Amino acid sequence: MRxxxxxxxxxxCDYLATRKPELKGKVYVFTMSxxxxxxxxxxxxxxxxxxxxxxSVLADAKALVPDILTFDDRxxxxxxxxxxxxxxxxxxxxxxxxxxxxGIIIDSSGCSHLLGGEGNYLETILNxxxxxxxxxxxxxxxxxxxxxxxxxxxxxxxxxxxxxxYNALLNLPPMALRLEQPIIQRLHKLGFDKIGKFIxxxxxxxRRRFGQxxxxxxxxxxxxxxxxxxxxxLKPPFEERLFCLxxxxxxxxxxIAIEKLxxxxxxxxxxxxxGIRSAELKGYRLDGQVTETKIGTNQPTHQIPHLAKxxxxxxxxxxxxxxxxxxxxSATKTEPVLTHQEKLWSGKPxxxxxxxxxxxxxxxxxxxxQAIRRYIPQAHYWPERSLRPAVSLEEKTEIKWQKANPRPMxxxxxxxxxxVTAPIPDYPPMNFRYRDELHLVRKADGPERIERExxxxxxxxxxxxxxxxxxxxxxxxxxxxxxxEEHSTWFxxxxxx
Amino acid sequence: MTAxxxxxxxxxxxxxxxxxxxxxSPISIGEGFGxxxxxxxxxxxxxxxGTIHEFLAEHPEDAxxxxxxxxxxxxxxxxxxxxxxxxxxxxxxxxxxxxTYGVDxxxxxxxxxxxxxxxxxxxxxxxxxxGLACVIAEIPDIDFAQSRRLQLAxxxxxxxxxxxxxxxxxxxxxxxxxxxWQIKPxxxxxxxxxxxxxxxxxxxxxxxxxxxxxxxxxxxxxEDRFAPFESQETxxxxxxxxxxxxxxxx
Numbered sequence: 001m002r003x004x005x006x007x008x009x010x011x012x013c014d015y016l017a018t019r020k021p022e023l024k025g026k027v028y029v030f031t032m033s034x035x036x037x038x039x040x041x042x043x044x045x046x047x048x049x050x051x052x053x054x055x056s057v058l059a060d061a062k063a064l065v066p067d068i069l070t071f072d073d074r075x076x077x078x079x080x081x082x083x084x085x086x087x088x089x090x091x092x093x094x095x096x097x098x099x100x101x102x103g104i105i106i107d108s109s110g111c112s113h114l115l116g117g118e119g120n121y122l123e124t125i126l127n128x129x130x131x132x133x134x135x136x137x138x139x140x141x142x143x144x145x146x147x148x149x150x151x152x153x154x155x156x157x158x159x160x161x162x163x164x165x166y167n168a169l170l171n172l173p174p175m176a177l178r179l180e181q182p183i184i185q186r187l188h189k190l191g192f193d194k195i196g197k198f199i200x201x202x203x204x205x206x207r208r209r210f211g212q213x214x215x216x217x218x219x220x221x222x223x224x225x226x227x228x229x230x231x232x233x234l235k236p237p238f239e240e241r242l243f244c245l246x247x248x249x250x251x252x253x254x255x256i257a258i259e260k261l262x263x264x265x266x267x268x269x270x271x272x273x274x275g276i277r278s279a280e281l282k283g284y285r286l287d288g289q290v291t292e293t294k295i296g297t298n299q300p301t302h303q304i305p306h307l308a309k310x311x312x313x314x315x316x317x318x319x320x321x322x323x324x325x326x327x328x329x330s331a332t333k334t335e336p337v338l339t340h341q342e343k344l345w346s347g348k349p350x351x352x353x354x355x356x357x358x359x360x361x362x363x364x365x366x367x368x369x370q371a372i373r374r375y376i377p378q379a380h381y382w383p384e385r386s387l388r389p390a391v392s393l394e395e396k397t398e399i400k401w402q403k404a405n406p407r408p409m410x411x412x413x414x415x416x417x418x419x420v421t422a423p424i425p426d427y428p429p430m431n432f433r434y435r436d437e438l439h440l441v442r443k444a445d446g447p448e449r450i451e452r453e454x455x456x457x458x459x460x461x462x463x464x465x466x467x468x469x470x471x472x473x474x475x476x477x478x479x480x481x482x483x484x485e486e487h488s489t490w491f492x493x494x495x496x497x
Numbered sequence: 498m499t500a501x502x503x504x505x506x507x508x509x510x511x512x513x514x515x516x517x518x519x520x521x522s523p524i525s526i527g528e529g530f531g532x533x534x535x536x537x538x539x540x541x542x543x544x545x546x547g548t549i550h551e552f553l554a555e556h557p558e559d560a561x562x563x564x565x566x567x568x569x570x571x572x573x574x575x576x577x578x579x580x581x582x583x584x585x586x587x588x589x590x591x592x593x594x595x596x597t598y599g600v601d602x603x604x605x606x607x608x609x610x611x612x613x614x615x616x617x618x619x620x621x622x623x624x625x626x627x628g629l630a631c632v633i634a635e636i637p638d639i640d641f642a643q644s645r646r647l648q649l650a651x652x653x654x655x656x657x658x659x660x661x662x663x664x665x666x667x668x669x670x671x672x673x674x675x676x677x678w679q680i681k682p683x684x685x686x687x688x689x690x691x692x693x694x695x696x697x698x699x700x701x702x703x704x705x706x707x708x709x710x711x712x713x714x715x716x717x718x719x720e721d722r723f724a725p726f727e728s729q730e731t732x733x734x735x736x737x738x739x740x741x742x743x744x745x746x747x
Contacts, residue, residue, distance in 0.1 A: 351580050351604065353579070353580075353628030354628070355626050355627055355628035356580060356626060356628040356629065358626075359622065359623060359626040359628075359629075360606070362622060363608065363619055363622065363623075366615075366618070366619070367608070367610055367615055367619065371608055371609050371610055372606060372607070372608050373606070373607045373608075373609065374603065374605070374606050374607065375592045375602055375603070375605075375607070376603055377593070383591075386593060387592055387593060387602075390603070396603070401593050401596045401602065402593070403596060403597075406594075406597060407591055407593045407594045407597075408561070408591055408594060409561040409562075409564045409565050409568075409590065409591065409594045410557060410560060410561045410564065410589040410590055410591060411589060411590075411591035412589065413589070442684065443684070443685065443692065443693060443694050443695075444692075444693070444694065445693045445694045466694050467694075468684060468685060468694050471682075471684075472681075472682045472683045472684035472685070472698070473558040473682045474558075474561075474682060474685075474694060474697070475558075494561075494591065495557050495558055495560070495561035496561060496565075496694075496697065497561050497562050497564060497565020497566070497568070497594075497682070497697045497699075497718070
């Protein structure tokens with residue numbers, strides 16, 4: 001395992017300088033009140049030169065530099081910044097974790113060769129960070145502990161070869177071991193100002209004087225104790241990365257990238273008998289932005305041409321800007337592929353047809369899944385509620401469509417108001433006026449009373465009639481509520497075939 | 498023209514239509530759609546599947562009648578269990594009504610789109626998919642080039658396409674569709690003058706048929722199949738309204 005530790009010397013102040021360029025070269029600090037004192041929590045490079053460091057009192061700092069600029073610090077502000085930087089660093093390795101209060105740790109195992117070796121790898125990352133305005137140092141070694149120590153206190157090469165951590169630590173002060181302040185003070189009091197002076201002592205003696213915690217820290221730096229990272233983003237089990245030698249900007253290049261990633265991913269999925277239900281393609285751009293493209297399928301699949309086609313429909317939405325340097329394709333949802341069943345179904349496919357599922361995937365990619373609907377019956381008499389959109393292609397219900405009373409071929413979304421002449425209560429109308437046209441009723445059926453579902457909404461019941469006018473056109477009209485000579489309200493709700 | 502020459506002409510016409518991509522319909526629909534005389538209008542006396550049909554509906558009442566007629570066709574097309582795509586903008590079709598025509602509404606996938614461009618794109622993609630029985634699109638207008646594209650898409654997959662032109666805005670230009678239909682509602686009738694509304698009845702106008710002759714027909718949906726009926730047009734219509742007896746009301 002190889003770990004890269006990055007140490008930001010002035011994290012908060014550098015961040016502020018990127019936002020307010022006029023602060024460059026000024027003496028400024030972040031402060032926070034603790035009890036009835038105001039403490040400095042972070043100081044700029046220039047302030048450090050004047051002898052102002054974190055954890056000093058603001059009054060002392062003001063004595064040193066009277067015109068010092070102060071800014072309010074917030075709780076966990078540094079954590080937020082570190083998480084943001086760590087997310088950016090995902091492009092260099094899938095496992096990145098933050099290292100409070102002022103660093104991040106990258107698991108660089110198997111990643112550094114992509115940028116031409118560890119030297120270049122480290123240099124590239126640090127240069128990128130420095131370009132964006134952060135003062136930082138970094139180191140790579142076999143253990144998190146040694147990398148941490150070299151990044152902060154190392155004076156020689158930042159890259160410690162495999163198994164070299166013992167030699168690298170010898171000349172460093174005890175604080176390089178990430179110890180608690182009282183232990184460090186005790187070590188100095190006993191004259192142990194370098195790790196080399198006590199590293200040879202027997203473990204039982206060290207434990208007696210400095211406690212078990214001390215031995216664990218020492219072991220972690222040397223690699224004899226386990227230490228695990230807590231990645232900010234857990235790597236999904238099915239993820240493939242493609243690092244581009246040159247930043248990619250063109251459509252054909254993106255297509256090739258997608259195809260290559262799909263080949264790798266689908267080969268793995270096929271081995272495990274899984275298929276993609278949803279996948280996500282992330283493009284890490286040169287300017288630090290990340291483009292995200294998502295696809296979904298109706299049936300789990302690991303067929304490359306089909307998935308490639310789904311992504312192809314979305315390529316237009318990918319903005320490469322200056323260029324994309326890294327693609328990450330991850331299967332966010334997978335399900336087992338039932339290949340045997342597919343064959344069984346091939347005789348009478350219907351909705352289970354594979355071609356249909358693939359077609360719907362493509363359509364959903366282009367027009368959006370919300371535009372595609374299938375309806376299944378719902379146990380309600382109220383016409384508007386007698387059906388509901390199905391959740392999936394496979395969804396079935398025990399409820400039957402009601403057949404006792406005919407339903408119109410076309411139904412208006414909102415019933416249209418009509419003027420009606422009705423002879424006697426509960427008789428169908430003699431004529432009605434709809435959109436300035438008088439319809440003389442020749443034949444009629446009804447009424448069919450449909451009660452409003454009072455437990456869902458208040459209102460009147462409806463008495464539906466099927467009417468046929470003098471030209472043979474058939475309508476579905478209803479009277480809202482009971483017959484009332486003057487105040488009856490009538491509506492046209494649909495057209496029969 | 499002698500009978501011999503006539504036969505040669507028919508054969509040549511068939512060859513031309515095959516060259517144009519109009520495959521003869523599969524024999525599986527041997528019994529036909531039960532459209533009776535209408536089917537005689539088409540070449541080979543078979544309702545052409547695997548091509549594009551165009552339906553004109555000027556008024557919402559006509560649209561409902563067209564949809565009823567299409568539903569009758571769907572019942573036959575979807576007999577083998579295949580599903581169907583219904584693409585529309587501002588759809589008014591009420592799915593449960595399809596049950597009346599022997600079509601399971603659950604087998605139909607509805608797409609509600611806004612732009613004509615999108616509707617045409619979706620229809621073309623869908624027509625290329627072999628697992629479908631039929632693709633229906635509601636758009637007001639279609640030009641020759643657009644219909645030609647759709648026709649080309651159907652040639653490989655043999656999926657039937659239906660374009661339902663509701664309230665067409667532009668004048669009728671030539672299209673590549675194999676038939677242009679116009680369905681209008683007709684007064685219904687019940688036996689023995691029982692009051693009430695009977696089976697849906699339509700006047701079917703075949704305005705244009707590729708390699709065939711159009712005509713005017715009267716047809717009704719009798720429970721589970723198409724059946725011709727005699728038009729009432731010539732008979733004098735009653736001027737008085739017949740009210741249903743209370744006891745007979747459904």
